[in-house]
Amino acid sequence: MAKAYDRMEWSFLRCMLESLGFATGWVNLIMLCVTTVSYNFLINGLVVGRLSLLVVYARAQLSGSIHGCRVARGAPPISHLFFAHDSLLFFKANAQEVEAVKQCLDLYEGMSSQAVNYHKSSVCFSRNTPQDMRDVVAGVLGVPQSSNFGKYLGLPAFVGRNKRAAFSYIEDKIKQRICSWNKRLLSQAGKEILLKSVAQAMLTFSMTVFLLPESVCLSVQRTMNKYWWGSGTERGLHWKAWDRLCVPKKFGGLGFKDLRAFNLAMLGKQAWRFLTMPNSLVAKVYKARYYPKSSFIDASVGNCPSFCWRSIMAAHSILCGGVRRRIGNGKSTFIWGHPWLPDTGDPMINTPMPPQLNGALVSGLMDEDSNTWDHSILIFA
Structure with missing residues (x-):
């Protein structure tokens, strides 16, 4: 849409009304009507x-x-x-x-x-x-x-085979921002605040949708590492590796983000939405395209996947490895195939599944009257 300032600036309208001699109260009333229409x-x-x-x-x-x-x-x-x-x-x-x-x-x-x-x-x-x-x-x-659409909401609408070229704008933008800071006037604490609140935050939105190439993450980390140890235009001595600086402060590090791990964590949040909000529009679209006959837990990359789906599936094993189904009435959880056991090691049933129990639900192991486990079935099993 053509925005207001593409045709007339509101400040120009205010100046014209004031120059024509209208009272200040009347001008404020007109501007209130215009700007909140x-x-x-x-x-x-x-x-x-x-x-x-x-x-x-x-x-x-x-x-x-x-x-x-x-x-x-x-x-x-x-x-x-x-x-x-x-x-x-x-x-x-x-x-x-x-x-x-x-x-x-x-x-x-x-x-x-x-x-x-x-x-x-x-x-x-x-x-x-x-x-x-x-x-x-x-x-x-x-x-x-x-x-193609170019960029929509600041992200590339199409990502070709050259992923480094597609996301090079992120790398260039962060380098330009870091180079614009005056390093001589900042202490180490000031540098830490800028790197955490500005440089690392600039990657958050992109990492929520795409799995950035490792080369882009490494290049950004090198730029931040160089800025952290440098002084003015001089290159300082790197006394510790960047991965040591990414350790949380309570364990002796400085709490910087490991960009690759942070990227997977943000994509894991998207995967979590697929699990918890299956009726959302994006979940319905992805389910129809990539796992129409199964759940997200059983989904695979499939044939000819988009880069967005590949990115989400990169966090699939991390999410599914720690997810557990909460048993209510047990009517939506399969005995075999769903992670519902409270064991920290393996939440799946590993015993062979009898053919006649294919699709059996956890509700079959419960007493419907008391809504508790039926010990006679469990002991027999």
């Missing part, structure tokens, strides 16, 4: 909600004029991804749907007085889209064609 629909005297592009686009999807994209059979269709002023619209590359998308954008512009910034927008196609249809879609929308 919102729109609502009144239907038969009832407020039904605010106007947004989401409402217009979702209505077109419900009517069947726009179809979302599916990543696999059984996956939910995705027609849009909205975050603040960054929006992604998905539709089939044909004349009918692109006209429907254009009508939605025009309708939203006319009703909300907002404007779509076509100068900063582009359209991307799948590989099997003919060139003539690409030209038609781009011509109707009035936007240039692009080979």
Whole structure:
């Protein structure tokens, strides 16, 4: 969307009102109305909600004029991804749907007085889209064609085979930030605060989604290590290795992050969401694509996986190695195949499974009346 400052700055509006001689109270009232504006629909005297592009686009999807994209059979269709002023619209590359998308954008512009910034927008196609249809879609929308989305929310939308080149911008950004600090005016404590609160924090968002190449992590760690031991433009003597500095302070280190381990921990949080929130949109999409007939615990990398899925699966063994199922009524936990034993070593049942007990649940080992373990079955087993 075209932001307010793309057309008129609010400070300019305030200066113009003051230069025209309006009272300060009146100017403040006008600026309050402008900067906090919102729109609502009144239907038969009832407020039904605010106007947004989401409402217009979702209505077109419900009517069947726009179809979302599916990543696999059984996956939910995705027609849009909205975050603040960054929006992604998905539709089939044909004349009918692109006209429907254009009508939605025009309708939203006319009703909300907002404007779509076509100068900063582009359209991307799948590989099997003919060139003539690409030209038609781009011509109707009035936007240039692009080979990919570039970056969305600061992350690359497409990651090719050269992972180091795809994530080199992170390395360059951190190096540029560290080089901008004046090392002569900082003590070791000041350097520690900057490295922990700024340099290492810049990697958090990227590490939540992608498993960064080890070469990128090592390069960033070398840069931080050089800054820590250096003095001004001079290179200092490294009295300890970086892995020793990453040891927690209570064990004699300085508490810096091991970037590789931190990356796996952040990806483990995503995997944990797949386990605990299976009804979320992202969990449904990944399940339909990579493990449609099993749970996340039994999932594998599969064929032709995306880099995001490979990254999440890098933390799969770490998460599943320590996860335990909490037994409630036992109706959702299999006796064989699910980690439900409280043993710290191996939480799985290792005895051979009889064929007639395939799919047996833990609830079969419990007394339904007292909701306790049935000792007669357990002793017999």
